[in-house]
Amino acid sequence: MVDVITFLISGAIVLGGALGVIGFSNPVHAALSLIASFFGVAVVFVIQEAHFLALVQVVVYAGAIVVLFLFVIMLLGVDTAQDLRAEPLVGQRPLGLLFGALLLALTLGGLFLSGPGGDQGAVALSGQESVVRPIDDRSQIEQLGEDLFSRNILAFQATALLLTIATVGAVVLVNNKGGEELVIDEPGLSVE
Template sequence: MEAITFFIAALIAIAGACGVVLLKNPVHAALSLVATLFGVAIHFINLEAYFLAAVQVIVYAGAIVILFLFVIMLLGVDRAENMESDPIIGQRQLAILAIAGLLILGIFIGVAFSGEVTGVPPIEAQQSTFEGGLAIDNGALFDKVPPKENIKEIGRALFSTRYVFALEITALLLTIGVVGAVVLTRKTKSELDPIPVVEPPVWMRNSEEEIELTHNEDQEEPIGEIVDPFPEDLSNDELEVNGE
């Protein structure tokens, strides 16, 4: 039963992850991110972390993805991304190759170290936790926690001397986050000047035609005129504007 659940949830999670990376519309990507988060929540239930599964659905799918969707709608950037043009030449192929190579290297390392997870913590870890004075309630954390007691144990551990300082620091972090978001998106009294268009360096220009265009001697362009690297009509033709 656990195997069936695992494979179904893994399929959902991986399909959602591929959707996030491959789908061109940001709204679709956000929705497939929800699929991935649900898959991971199912894995949490499978691993007897019931509280975390609930928190995963509520906080991630309920708050963070909604925040993403709000920003997508607010900025109106819900048009498809141009996947063909490559601003840095060969960067996408190199990235895919590097990630695949790292994954294969990780598999090799795992095989080399035989991949066996024994479940026995090393002796140093046991000593440091038992003698460090940080373990609460005569090391109750390291006893076998029955699955039904998980939520109660999490609550007890969260406010124990082991984690309460981290908890308060995260509270401070959330406060700073709220204040920072307000400060960053606040509109000032005088409308700010738009950032001037900067000519990108040569290695960031994407297509050959643009390089041809800049090197074309027939066109009588005055030297020093700024070339817009993303012409508006070109992008409008190539990109599929959503909702029209």
């Protein structure tokens, strides 16, 4: 019973934060709302006994990534509210809402209606039980580390490469001194 109550509260925080992200016109408020949503997800992880991932969720997502967002918002000085009523593309908003509702109906339909014999989730999608490697008595971090550095070592090295490329790319993109000046020739685009 306790876990149901915890789940309902954290789920409300997750969804409320998510709605705040797309509802607030000020990007700073949206970023703070995003932090609330990430904390809710961390609580959901704790309920499911993924304690280490909950920690990583708070440190990396709520800590690093949102702070990066806030840095960029402050750096650009775009912490001004955007008029949400202005609609540059006619029909974009109703169509977006319609698509979102369709996507929700599709995923929930897949969840509740699918599967031979009313199976749900992975069994319904693949038709077979997954290969189960039971979680044993050792600590979760130990098992995660073993999985990461043995079965997934190639993917791990690939992510190292990916992060290096991303870092170099960010430096090159932001620091274009001596490079060619970007010319904006879009009609109707004001250049400072």
